[in-house]
Amino acid sequence: MEKIDEIQTLKKSKKVLIVSSTNSSHEVLRISDFSGDPLQLARFVETKDFSTVLVVGPSYFANIVKVFNPKKSILIPRIEMVCPMTKAIPYDWVKNIKGEGNVVVSLLQAGIEIMSLSDFIVSDTKILDVVRSIEAKTIYVLPDKNVAQYVQKNFPDKEIKSFCAFCIPDSIFLPFMVDEKKSKFKGAEVVVTPYTPVDVIEKADRVIGRDDLIKYVLSSDKKEFIVGHEVNLINRLKRDIPSKFLYPLYEYAFCPITTMATLSDIVRSLRxxxxxxxxxxxxxxxxxxxxxxxxxxxxxD
Known part of the structure; x- marks a missing residue:
């Protein structure tokens, strides 16, 4: 409680707005003024009269907030909070792809330089809509290879290429995990994201973009879900929607980047x-x- 009280005092005296990623730890969510996906954070910050904003989450969240608020000071509590996908793609490689006339679709996790070269920049929730609208037959989907394979599965008439990057917690899932959990929790709906390997997606009941996962569980008539995603988000759903039963597809699917910042890091960042x-x-x-x-x-469309 001491650290939380100190943060509340500091952010008031320093006039700093604190926003965080949806799957932040419970203690970080407690001191946040708002939590959400990168675009939700960016648009929320736009509406607030704060010149300084602390973004608690992977650095690409802060990047997107900065893109939409270039005149504001955007802080991140630890410089190491970089999603591996953000730095995975070589700039010259993408430049060569573009030089050959290829279409590049980047996810929000892509680094700033890669996004600046891209033809489209979308969240995984929107990616099928965007690819459907592209006439080109060969499309590079960056940086996540699992999302690219998911897109390929939905558009077999197109050639979808990617890089070897992937989301650590979402890539850890294996097909046998779905079988085991379905056997244990009969009737529960298996929900995964496009970042999941395709052989797991094929066994799932529903694929939902990360940004829509909370909304779907909240609005669904179903009461039980096996969720293939980062465990902190599942814990949040359990707290926010106690009337529903949520089971992690794998109990150790943690994002080490999202949970890296401690309350002490946040205090230091504010000071x-x-x-x-x-x-x-x-x-x-x-x-x-x-x-x-x-x-x-x-x-x-």
């Missing part, structure tokens, strides 16, 4: 105003334009 995200404003504006056009593009 010392570290660590600031810096993106050139012209780059931020370009990426924002691509994101907004991609969001609209996916809605045309």
């Amino acid at each position: 010392e105003r570290v660590y600031e995200i810096n993106i050139p404003e012209n780059t931020a504006n370009r990426i924002r334009k691509i994101i907004e056009e991609s969001e609209a593009y996916g809605e045309k």
Whole structure:
């Protein structure tokens, strides 16, 4: 409680808004003014009269918040909070792909340089809509190979290429886990995300974009779910929706990046105003334009 009280006092005296990723730890959610996916955070921050914002989550969350709020100071509590996918793709490799006339669709986890080269930038929730709208037959989906394979499964007439990057907690799932949990929790719906390996997706009852997972569980008539996603999100769903029963597909599917920041890290960040995200404003504006056009593009159909 001491640290939480200290953070509440500091953020008030320093006039700092705190936002966090949806699957943050319970203690981080307690001190957050808002939690959500990267685009939700970015748009929430836009509406608030704060010049300094602390983003608790993987660095790509802070990057997207900065893209939509280039004139605000965006902080992250630890500089090591970088999703491996954010730094996985070589810039020159993507530049060569673009030079050959290929279409590049990037997820929000892609690094700033990669997003600036992309034709489309979307969340996994939107990716099928966007790819459906693209006339090109060969499309690079970056950086997650499992999302690319999921897209390929949905568009067999297209050639979907990717890189070897993947989400650590979502890639840990194996087909036998689905069989075991279905046998143990008969009648429970198996829900996974596009970041899951395709052989697991094939055994699941439903594939839902990360951003829509909470909304789906909340609105569904079903009462029991086996969820193939990061355990902190499942724990949050259990707290927020106590009337439903949620079982993790694998109990040790933790994201080491999301849970890296401690309350002590947040105190230090507030006291010392570290660590600031810096993106050139012209780059931020370009990426924002691509994101907004991609969001609209996916809605045309």
